[in-house]
Amino acid sequence: MIAKGRFDVPDGLNEEYYQISSDIIQSFNKFRPPLDIFLFKEEVGRVSPFYKVGERLSKERIEMLAELVKEGLIFVSRKDHPVYVKHIAYQLDLVLIDRNLKESEIADIFLEALTMRIGEFFDQPVGVVMEKLWVDLMVLTEYLWNDPYRIKALSRRLHKEHSLARHSVNCGILGLTMFIHQKGAAFAKGEITRNHFNRLTAGMFLHDLGMTKIPIFIREKPKPLTTDERTKIDKHPMLGYEMLSKLDLKYKEIEACVLEHHERVTGKGYPQKKSGRDISSLGRLMAAVDSYCAMITARPYAEAIDPKQAATIIAQDKGYDPEVTRSIQAWAMTLK
Known part of the structure; x- marks a missing residue:
């Protein structure tokens, strides 16, 4: 499961996180996504927190998030898989779109x-x-x-x-x-x-x-x-x-x-x-x-x-x- 951004995902990253597509991110609540979101930093080859459940995204950060998703830099943790499952269950056709599962x-x-x-x-x-x-x-x-x-x-x-x-x-x-x-x-x-x-x-x-x-x-x-x-x-x-x-x-x-x-x-x-x-x-x-x-x-x-x-x-x-x-x-x- 290799991310499709303009970088090579380090070995092991795709076992802990999966990359989010634009279709999936758009299915989340715009201001309060249901799970933690992480940003891949190319310069250090690691992910860092971008959004934590309970916070509220500003309009500026929503726009930034959309751009980062297009670049293939946004991931969610596989530890949050149960939350992700319940979310996608209500929009099941998304499983046909998400190539990272x-x-x-x-x-x-x-x-x-x-x-x-x-x-x-x-x-x-x-x-x-x-x-x-x-x-x-x-x-x-x-x-x-x-x-x-x-x-x-x-x-x-x-x-x-x-x-x-x-x-x-x-x-x-x-x-x-x-x-x-x-x-x-x-x-x-x-x-x-x-x-x-x-x-x-x-x-x-x-x-x-x-x-x-x-x-x-x-x-x-x-x-x-x-x-x-x-x-x-x-x-x-x-x-x-x-x-x-x-x-x-x-x-x-x-x-x-x-x-x-x-x-x-x-x-x-x-x-x-x-x-x-x-x-x-x-x-x-x-x-x-x-x-x-x-x-x-x-x-x-x-x-x-x-x-x-x-x-x-x-x-x-x-x-x-x-x-x-x-x-x-x-x-x-x-x-x-």
Whole structure:
């Protein structure tokens, strides 16, 4: 990560700081940026403080800052990465502009942004909120379209604590990981269209849409569900499917993820009791991913299971597509 100013960055500098672009600096509060800012002094080959959080920049210093950014002399500390993540999460398209972020740092930002956006949408599942989530999902597909294997850094950051939003993000990320693992050759040959990729991505993240219609006291109940509560839960795929029309999301890829993620190849799933290849490939993929992601997080009614053990459990369950469970096992074996 070498700065693109008119100087050579000393070895080690880019490990402690990253250079800020004009687009990023303009996204900050003009007078009170949210993190410390540093100036690279060429004559001594070091950075020195330019602005400290809590201060207020004058108009003159704002203009000076803009010029210094153009010259490539302005940096922020990687120690402030958590602050930077939260800032960029609200303007996610900036990750496509900032060339100074590492893939691991971009993955942190995507996780923060998508969890926040999905949480907002699940709290208020209406079109205007969906539009904001869709924009961020399309930033993700743009990022992955140029290099699908960037998903690897994201897949190393799955949430460990359960909530509906966190579970949905985990399933979206792992679902994409499995899809890319299985379709890598098709990507390379240009056999995957962008529209298809956009829609299946949305479907994976929104597969549990119908759960927003289930009372939270049932979703997070720490004790066994009653028969009536279980019946309500079992309706969530159909409830989600019915919501798609109102949200203008009637695409076959999204429908498959929402409607089929609880179907089982043995025919013992729900809501339609489909079996084998009557379940779409996306439905079979999301069925295994959904169950796996549920097992590896700490839920109110169950402790988290070790990722490798969870992969073994679903691989032994004949209700899941063995091609998908083998992919999950192979991925889980790479985890430390």
